[in-house]
Amino acid sequence: MTTITEVQTTQVYQVFIKATPEAIWDAITKPEFTSKYFFGSEIESTFEPGARYVQWAPEREREWVEGEIVESDPPRRLVHTWLSLWDDDQGREQPSRVTWEIDAGDDGVSLLTVVHDRLEDAPKTAASVSGGWMRILSGLKTLLETGEPL
Amino acid sequence: MTDDDLVFRALADPTRRLLLDQLFERDGRTLTELESQLEMTRFGVMKHLRILEDAGLVVTRRSGREKLHFLNPVPIRLIHDRWIDKYTEHRVSALAELKTQLEETA
Numbered sequence: 001m002t003t004i005t006e007v008q009t010t011q012v013y014q015v016f017i018k019a020t021p022e023a024i025w026d027a028i029t030k031p032e033f034t035s036k037y038f039f040g041s042e043i044e045s046t047f048e049p050g051a052r053y054v055q056w057a058p059e060r061e062r063e064w065v066e067g068e069i070v071e072s073d074p075p076r077r078l079v080h081t082w083l084s085l086w087d088d089d090q091g092r093e094q095p096s097r098v099t100w101e102i103d104a105g106d107d108g109v110s111l112l113t114v115v116h117d118r119l120e121d122a123p124k125t126a127a128s129v130s131g132g133w134m135r136i137l138s139g140l141k142t143l144l145e146t147g148e149p150l
Numbered sequence: 151m152t153d154d155d156l157v158f159r160a161l162a163d164p165t166r167r168l169l170l171d172q173l174f175e176r177d178g179r180t181l182t183e184l185e186s187q188l189e190m191t192r193f194g195v196m197k198h199l200r201i202l203e204d205a206g207l208v209v210t211r212r213s214g215r216e217k218l219h220f221l222n223p224v225p226i227r228l229i230h231d232r233w234i235d236k237y238t239e240h241r242v243s244a245l246a247e248l249k250t251q252l253e254e255t256a
């Protein structure tokens with residue numbers, strides 16, 4: 001029972017998408033895609049380790065999420081830190097970490113896994129993002145498979 | 151079987167729904183932890199977990215020596231987005247229209 005406090009702060013989301021890893025990578029890293037499934041937000045980063053990671057609110061009204069690229073291995077793996085700025089209380093918490101893993105299947109279907117962890121010092125963020133990730137991944141799958149946002 | 155069939159089949163069992171509820175309450179549990187809450191053999195729990203994994207409702211990750219089980223709500227969300235929305239959209243939009251009409255006349 002010793003691992004409970006640690007594991008409770010990890011969230012795992014997974015979805016099969018009929019798309020190549022390259023197409024999924026583009027959908028994760030290009031603002032013209034993220035604006036269609038990520039609550040309308042535009043992503044901005046060079047995706048080089050150490051670079052800033054920003055999710056802009058629609059119309060770039062404010063920053064919703066800020067972080068730093070930790071690891072980038074297109075089109076397989078992206079790791080960045082995450083600080084929610086859409087809510088002041090969450091903005092005062094410690095940054096957490098998001099890992100995107102893309103595994104190619106042999107039938108043109110890829111498996112996308114999102115792990116949001118290191119949420120130990122960000123309980124408000126943990127509660128806030130748990131419903132969001134499944135909506136984002138459902139929207140991402142629909143966009144890539146149909147070309148239309150949800 | 152389609153992905154949706156696997157999800158519906160996985161959900162059509164009280165033990166499996168109980169396992170999902172347990173993970174919802176506290177995510178990232180070992181088989182031993184999950185088993186301790188159920189009056190069932192380890193093998194029985196493993197069989198149920200396998201069906202949940204096949205449906206994508208449970209995802210396992212290794213953490214050191216342990217295999218942890220996580221609730222993956224995305225397949226349920228997909229069914230919601232594709233099925234529930236389809237049938238409720240009409241009613242919701244009718245309500246939205248009613249609201250607009252009432253507020254205009256108020």
